[in-house]
Amino acid sequence: MAFLSAFSIFLLFSSSLFCLSESHGRGKGGGGGVVPGQREFDYFLLSLQWPGTICHNTRHCCAKNGCCRSSATAEFTIHGLWTDYNDGTWPSCCGDHQFDIKEVTPLLEGLQKYWPSYSCGSTSTCHGGRGLFWAHEWEKHGTCSYPVFKDEYNYFLATINLYLKYNITEILIENGYVPSNTEKYPLGGIVSAIQNAVRATPQLECRNGAVEELHLCFYKNFEPRDCVTKGNSLTSKACPRYVSLPEFVPSNVLSTSVPWLPSTEAL
Structure with a gap:
């Protein structure tokens, strides 16, 4: 894992993989809950x-666009950790805890x-405004992860650890x-490689x-499970039998350490 930073290694070997404490000094509490018309979620989907x-x-x-990094990125990056129902629907905007970047300062790297x-743009949040990509992900999806988070x-810490x-x-x-x-690769081979390593069936989406x-699914205790929609395994969306993993070519030579903002949202 040559590309893992010291930050990554610290997370992987911390005393608790997901740090699910009842109260955390940086957290305000009241992150979410079941709101009228929405029941507690069934499983997590890591996109x-x-x-x-x-x-x-x-x-x-x-400078705010991740596609403008000065060096090539040859690895998947996180879109979000989403809370889903087994019937293919999902809850959203489950609490009034607005995103506060100061809460995740130790995780910014x-x-x-x-x-x-x-x-280069900002995205909508659950409170009528616009803000960081992470604000959207927390307010729309993260607040629905109660009582796990x-x-x-x-x-955010658990999501990074799960990704790593x-x-x-x-x-x-x-x-x-x-x-x-x-090169083009057999879709079935990619799915099988992930199934053998993770012990669960992923979902793939292509363009x-x-x-x-690529989606990985987990029970609430973060044990892997098959990704399903309406009771059926769904291994691909718009993917042909042979797919490509194109190399990332930076659009510019810009480099920045400030948070990037979001693209269009899938969910």
């Missing part, structure tokens, strides 16, 4: 993005590296599926024959 596909059509570059946005610090523990990029590379602008998103 990952492939930069080589996401950034392919980038035309406008700015990891968030910027593993959870960037791929746009009661504050944003633990929500189930390192999909490394799994694919170990099985010969490397970033390439010329123009290239892998764009």
Whole structure:
């Protein structure tokens, strides 16, 4: 794992993988709960993005856009940790705890590296405003993760740890599926490689024959489970039998340490 930073190693070998304490000094509490018309979620879905596909059509570059990094990114990045129902629907905007970047200050290095946005714009939140990508993810999805998470610090920390523990990029590379602008790989082979490593069936989404998103699903205790929709395994969406993992080509040479903002939201 040559690409893992000291920050990553610290997270992986911390005394508690997910740090699910009842109260945390950085958390305000009141992160979420079941709101009228929405029941408690059934499972977690970890959504990952492939930069080589996401950034392919980038035309406008700015310092806040992850597609404008000065060095190539050859690994999946986090889109979000979402709360879903088994029937294919999901809760959203479950609490009044608005995102506060000060709550996740100790995590900013990891968030910027593993959870960037791929746009120059801001995104909508659950409270009528617009803000950071992370604000959208916390307010729309994170607040619905109660009672597993009661504050944003633990929500973001656990998501990064989950991403690092189930390192999909490394799994694919170990099985010969490397970033390439010329090669195409069997979709079934990619799915099988992930199934063998994770012990659960993923979902893949493609655009123009290239892998764009990959989903891993977990029970509330973070044990892997098959991703299902309406009772059926769904291993691909708009993916052909052979798919590509295009190399990421930076749109510009901009470099920044400030948080990136979001692209369009899938959910």
